Amino acid sequence: MTAGLxxxxxxxxxxxxxxxxGALVLVCVLGxxxxxxxxxxxxxxxxxxxxxxxxxxxxxxDASALLGRLELAQRRPITSAASAAEMQRAFDAVCDEVPRHxxxxxxxxxxxPRATCVVDAADAAPADPLNVLGVTVxxxxxxxxxxxxxxWRYGLTAASYALVLKSSPVAExxxxxxxxxxxxxALGALAAPPSRAELAWTYLGLGFTHILPKGLxxxxxxxGIFLLSRRLRPILWQVSAFTLAHSITLGLxxxxxxxxxxxxxxxxxxxxxxxxAIENLCTSELKPWRVTLVFVFGLLHGMGFAGVLRELxxxxxxxxxxxxxxxxGVEAGQLTVILGAFLCVGVWTRxxxxxxxxxxxxxxxxxxxxxxxxxxxxxx
Amino acid sequence: MRTSLSSRKGVLPVVSRLAGVVxxxxxxxxxxxxxxxxxxxTTFTPKPGDIVGxxxxxxxxxxxxxxxxxxxxxxQFVVQAAAGRKPLVGRPGADPAxxxxxxxxxxxxxxxxxxxxxxxxxxxxxxxxxxxxxLEAIAxxxxxxxxxxxxxxxxxxxxxxxxxxxxxQPGEGDRALGFTLELVAExxxxxxxxxxxxxxRLTYESRPLADALVVAINRTNPTEKLSARSDANGRVRFxxxxxxxxxxxxxxxxxARADAQADWESFWASLTFEIGDRS
Numbered sequence: 001m002t003a004g005l006x007x008x009x010x011x012x013x014x015x016x017x018x019x020x021x022g023a024l025v026l027v028c029v030l031g032x033x034x035x036x037x038x039x040x041x042x043x044x045x046x047x048x049x050x051x052x053x054x055x056x057x058x059x060x061x062d063a064s065a066l067l068g069r070l071e072l073a074q075r076r077p078i079t080s081a082a083s084a085a086e087m088q089r090a091f092d093a094v095c096d097e098v099p100r101h102x103x104x105x106x107x108x109x110x111x112x113p114r115a116t117c118v119v120d121a122a123d124a125a126p127a128d129p130l131n132v133l134g135v136t137v138x139x140x141x142x143x144x145x146x147x148x149x150x151x152w153r154y155g156l157t158a159a160s161y162a163l164v165l166k167s168s169p170v171a172e173x174x175x176x177x178x179x180x181x182x183x184x185x186a187l188g189a190l191a192a193p194p195s196r197a198e199l200a201w202t203y204l205g206l207g208f209t210h211i212l213p214k215g216l217x218x219x220x221x222x223x224g225i226f227l228l229s230r231r232l233r234p235i236l237w238q239v240s241a242f243t244l245a246h247s248i249t250l251g252l253x254x255x256x257x258x259x260x261x262x263x264x265x266x267x268x269x270x271x272x273x274x275x276x277a278i279e280n281l282c283t284s285e286l287k288p289w290r291v292t293l294v295f296v297f298g299l300l301h302g303m304g305f306a307g308v309l310r311e312l313x314x315x316x317x318x319x320x321x322x323x324x325x326x327x328x329g330v331e332a333g334q335l336t337v338i339l340g341a342f343l344c345v346g347v348w349t350r351x352x353x354x355x356x357x358x359x360x361x362x363x364x365x366x367x368x369x370x371x372x373x374x375x376x377x378x379x380x
Numbered sequence: 381m382r383t384s385l386s387s388r389k390g391v392l393p394v395v396s397r398l399a400g401v402v403x404x405x406x407x408x409x410x411x412x413x414x415x416x417x418x419x420x421x422t423t424f425t426p427k428p429g430d431i432v433g434x435x436x437x438x439x440x441x442x443x444x445x446x447x448x449x450x451x452x453x454x455x456q457f458v459v460q461a462a463a464g465r466k467p468l469v470g471r472p473g474a475d476p477a478x479x480x481x482x483x484x485x486x487x488x489x490x491x492x493x494x495x496x497x498x499x500x501x502x503x504x505x506x507x508x509x510x511x512x513x514x515l516e517a518i519a520x521x522x523x524x525x526x527x528x529x530x531x532x533x534x535x536x537x538x539x540x541x542x543x544x545x546x547x548x549q550p551g552e553g554d555r556a557l558g559f560t561l562e563l564v565a566e567x568x569x570x571x572x573x574x575x576x577x578x579x580x581r582l583t584y585e586s587r588p589l590a591d592a593l594v595v596a597i598n599r600t601n602p603t604e605k606l607s608a609r610s611d612a613n614g615r616v617r618f619x620x621x622x623x624x625x626x627x628x629x630x631x632x633x634x635x636a637r638a639d640a641q642a643d644w645e646s647f648w649a650s651l652t653f654e655i656g657d658r659s
Contacts, residue, residue, distance in 0.1 A: 041445035068443035158415040158439040
């Protein structure tokens with residue numbers, strides 16, 4: 001035995017070790033260290049940072065490896081859980097330990113996230129012994145105002161892993177070794193938070209383009225309204241009813257108060273187009289029910305708009321700004337359609353019979369046919 | 381170990397009783413610079429007919445991250461039984477990385493030998509890692525050569541696991557698979573119980589490797605590590621105080637070959653098995 005043997009040693013906790021180790025035991029205190037890992041493991045980290053600065057970092061990892069490290073850190077006995085349910089119970093006891101082994105640093109400010117640990121399929125039947133149980137740890141918190149970069153370190157894996165940062169419009173993947181601290185990664189939307197005016201302008205543009213040129217069904221509906229009569233009053237009545245209605249449902253749907261699946265809303269929008277076009281063929285008078293029906297159809301169209309706006313993931317703090325601006329944009333789009341239509345048919349204003357025969361009737365037939373086609377298409 | 385001590389027995393009777401075993405320093409949670417790699421079978425004691433998954437794990441304290449099957453890294457991934465040697469099959473990217481069907485009763489030796497990988501480290505981290513892995517001889521060699529810069533290192537894995545199917549067959553034991561660095565149990569661990577002594581031999585290129593640090597870690601008590609230096613015959617003896625799963629490991633380093641485009645080359649041997657509780 002070489003003298004070097006005694007160089008690596010430890011306080012013996014158990015009496016039978018004390019018997020052997022005796023005076024030879026030295027206490028070696030190992031300080032915190034940086035790991036160097038090389039092989040690629042199964043851990044994966046996805047950090048999503050929303051424009052409202054809330055973040056969710058999902059660490060998916062091997063359940064037994066992570067559990068062992070957490071239990072070791074808390075000096076608990078190492079459990080070998082057999083089932084997902086047992087594993088979940090064991091994680092519930094130590095999940096709070098996770099944030100102590102990682103760093104979430106925005107610029108130079110360290111964030112203290114909450115951690116939740118969910119074992120994959122913890123409610124499922126006992127797993128096949130050949131399967132490996134996974135766990136997802138979700139860290140949630142809020143980045144400080146003005147944060148432009150994120151630094152990340154995760155000390156609960158020995159292998160290399162991928163960190164995916166999603167911070168619209170930035171999505172970046174970087175590879176890190178266990179316990180290695182990342183370089184500062186630039187955040188997207190947070191790096192230059194848009195001012196309210198910029199946001200309003202963006203959503204106004206979105207609303208406008210949602211009609212012109214993207215919203216052919218809305219364009220046809222508005223043209224249907226326009227074709228009823230050449231006089232301004234009926235057009236104004238209908239446009240006002242339509243605008244009021246779709247503003248109401250757009251707002252309600254956006255705040256989650258009402259919800260109608262698009263497989264119902266979209267065919268009904270097509271039906272509304274058919275209806276206004278057919279009524280144009282029968283009459284050029286503004287009947288009282290026409291305004292009511294346009295209002296009802298407006299409610300449907302508003303729900304159609306809401307789907308689009310929701311997909312854009314507006315931050316909660318800017319919901320009202322976005323809603324109003326988007327609506328104004330939609331209005332501007334509709335008025336542009338009507339103005340364009342006025343400019344096109346203005347020459348016909350003197351001879352109303354010819355206007356009806358050569359414009360209203362063929363255009364309404366075409367609109368009704370298109371609407372009917374869409375209705376069938378959207379139902380199937 | 382015993383052999384080298386025997387000449388000093390009269391002088392140091394107390395030391396001889398140690399049988400080369402001390403507990404290794406390790407604070408819970410302290411992160412080591414380099415990581416062990418070992419095989420974790422889905423069961424150490426399958427029945428004939430069972431399918432056993434050989435999981436590859438990398439980590440420390442016998443707590444490891446899964447390594448998926450990477451055919452580009454596998455030099456050998458085999459099981460040696462009385463009937464012969466056969467490869468472990470597996471889908472690329474799978475964890476467990478290899479599967480084997482247990483054909484007959486007896487002791488099986490699962491082996492995983494990787495191709496080398498490269499890692500670059502700063503001088504500071506490399507020196508720390510040499511100390512942690514008991515590679516002071518390399519640190520001394522570096523000092524003599526006046527090497528103070530960063531290091532490019534090749535490393536490869538030589539992992540083994542002993543699995544027993546059915547009853548113990550007399551005369552069966554661990555076998556050398558011919559890995560560059562290899563730990564071979566000189567007694568069948570499945571005939572042992574907690575508290576008994578297990579002699580293990582460390583070989584490099586099939587010859588005994590002396591003065592290498594060998595560490596033994598128990599699954600449920602990972603912070604109480606046992607460690608010893610191999611004697612002139614490459615042998616260490618560990619009295620294993622607990623039943624259950626054990627990991628033994630050793631690292632050997634040599635100057636890299638001139639054409640290797642690296643400074644040093646290391647080999648990481650491990651051996652996993654299970655023993656019964658105190659009888």
